Amino acid sequence: MSNQFSGVGNLGQAPVLRTVQVDGEDRSVAxxxxxxxxxxxxxxxxxxxxxxxxxxxxxxxxxxxxxxKVLRKGARIQVDGQLREESWEDAEGAEHRELRLTASRIGIDPVCIESITYRPRTGAPTEMPSDPGEE
Structure with missing residues (x-):
């Protein structure tokens, strides 16, 4: 049985970025x-x-x-990933469970995008092949 999920929905709040330690390394998670x-x-x-x-x-x-950087509250997005159940105890000792999706892909509905900033490419630029008809 697969635990793959794919769905389209709206963000209820702006994404929150954190840094966590995984195997002694700092990793970003939103x-x-x-x-x-x-x-x-x-x-x-x-x-x-x-x-x-x-x-x-x-x-x-x-x-x-x-x-x-890109997503805002209310944005319409498609999310693909794997579902997993998390469980934890709060400070009072009550047990909680939550279904969580670890996203492998997020797509944005273009209607929701106000602006996009492109970063410059790294490395040497590639040349466009010349048109054989120009010779």
Missing amino acids: DLRVYFDRSVPQDDGSFEDEGGFWLSVSVWGARAESAV
Whole structure:
């Protein structure tokens, strides 16, 4: 049985970036809260909202750092990744469980993007091949 998940939803808040120690190394992780709606197509071509659910999402490494720079509350995104259950005890000793998605890919709905800043490429530029018809 696979634990792969793919869904489209909206960010409930801006991503939060943290640094954690993993095997003695500092790693970046961004925490997201995403609401995945469940719209069901109707016979007349419209869609009816049948509720949805909130899911906590973790994004690691360079993707985490980019997510914090680009994503804003309300952004419509597609998230692919693996589901896992986390459990912990709070300060009062009560046990908690949460389903969390570790994202392997995040796609942004272009309508939600206000601006994009491109970073310069590193390394030597590549030349475009010349057109054989120009000789």
